[in-house]
Amino acid sequence: MAKVWIVDDDESIRWVFEKTLIRENIDFRLFSSAEEASAALTSDKPSVVVSDIRMSGDSGLDLLNEINAKLPKVPTIIMTAHSDLDSAVAAFQRGAFEYLAKPFDIDTAVELIRRAIKKSHERTSTSENTSNPNGLLGQAKSMQDVFRTIGRLSQTDATVLITGESGTGKELIAQALHQHSERRNKPFVAINTASIPKELLESELFGHERGSFTGAQATRKGRFEQAAGGTLFLDEIGDMPSELQTRLLRVLSDGHYYRVGGHEPLKANVRVLAATHQHLEQRVEEGLFREDLFHRLNVIRVKVPPLRERHEDIPLLADFFLERNASKLNVARKIFTEEALVYLQTKPWAGNVRQLENLCHWVTIMAPGASVDISDLPKDFKQEVDKTTAINEGWHQLLGREVDQLLRNGTTGVYEALSKNFEKVLISKALTFTSGRKIEAANLLGIGRNTIARKISELGLSFDKK
Secondary structure, three states: OOOOEEEEEOHHHHHHHHHHHHHHHOOOEEEHHHHHHHHHHOOOOOEEEEEEOOOOOOHHHHHOOOOOHHHOOOOEEEEHHHHHHHHHHHHHHHHOOOOEEEOHHHHHHHHHHHHHHHHHHHHHHHHHHHHOOOOOOOOOOOOOHHHHHHHHHOOOOOOOEEEOOOOOOHHHHHHHHOOOOOOOOOEEEEOOOOOOHHHHHHHHHHHHHOOOOOOOOEEOOOOHHHOOOEEEEEEEEOOOOHHHHHHHHHHHHOOOEEOEOOOOOOEEEOOEEEOOOOOOHHHOOOOOHHHHHHHHHOEEEEEEEOOHHOOHHHHHHHHHHHHHHHHHHHHOOOOOOOHHHHHHHHHOOOOHHHHHHHHHHHHHHHHOOOEHHHHHHHHHHHOOHHHHHHHHHOOHHHHHHHHHHHHOOOOOOHHHHHHHHHHHHHHHHHHHHOOOOOHHHHHHHHOOOOHHHHHHEEEEHOOOOO
């Protein structure tokens, strides 16, 4: 159970919170000063802190600074009078989760505390679920399956094929497979086979001997040698030229290769991980990828889910990226409002996690305040995602998004309202198609003539009787 600390030198405020939090079954501690709460940090740890900003002795901002230093993942709510908004701005700049203006409605305060508790749990989960420091995290079942697969592969040297759309984090999966393997203390070497001209790719992979071609003035080690004892990650393997596919297959088959222009075989002591955003089976059918190499690579496959299939991870990922960007840029940390997070969770994310990361980078620099709402998001992002949604989603997906939005907004009577709208559209379109002929429209819809007449009356549709 979450422990909420209430810090205020006003006894009446502490009394109200005490009675309310008992009623709400929320565990809490009360403190009459910032110094008292600070002393308690040596032996206890809160999940959420609610502190007045102006108190005798140390201020709430002093306490906020200490909590940020010792417990950076604990959300802090600063209470302030309406006339003290400058201090509220200062609180945001120092990383406060939210501020509560006095006098406040106690139900509003409880709702804010529950949001902070949820955020505290999410931040804790971020720490517990982060497989590496680069943002490979998630609570969605599909990502938990990926994490379990990484765990099972930790004691093996099996070749792994990582598939997924661009921007899903395939290289992060490869890094995690390396970091959790017996090869973790050896090099992790990555190469994007699609970004290097094919006439240079062979040398990049296998190295070359001095004088083997024009410009080869010295012997050069290739990526296979550079990764000796460790892991070689071949990104965008689906774009590898066919002649190099043959050489790679030979290395994977017998474990030996030659430098370009070389005559002595070298042993490939590496674990090979490959990744692609393409459908390799289709590439094989089209004759663009060797079938025997595909089967050699496809020993074990890890499919990285697109972000649109793991919307529940968006708050977790956004929190991670906002925190990392704030630290890198040495600026105040931004926080998405609940409304903004709901909006982000309804979007298709064609660019996947990379697109979300880029958005968080933009927000960290360009958003005007610490609390980022929908209106603060870049216009081109909103236009792009709304257009993509309209193009890619069918009516049932759009309906699902509408239901999600209504439920999150606390709307009641959703079934009745949407059912009426559905019937109105269905019958209106049928009557328009038949030029208002009810019997013909009823036959097309598969309902009785009495039913369509009754629905026209109930729904307030106006068509000439025919």
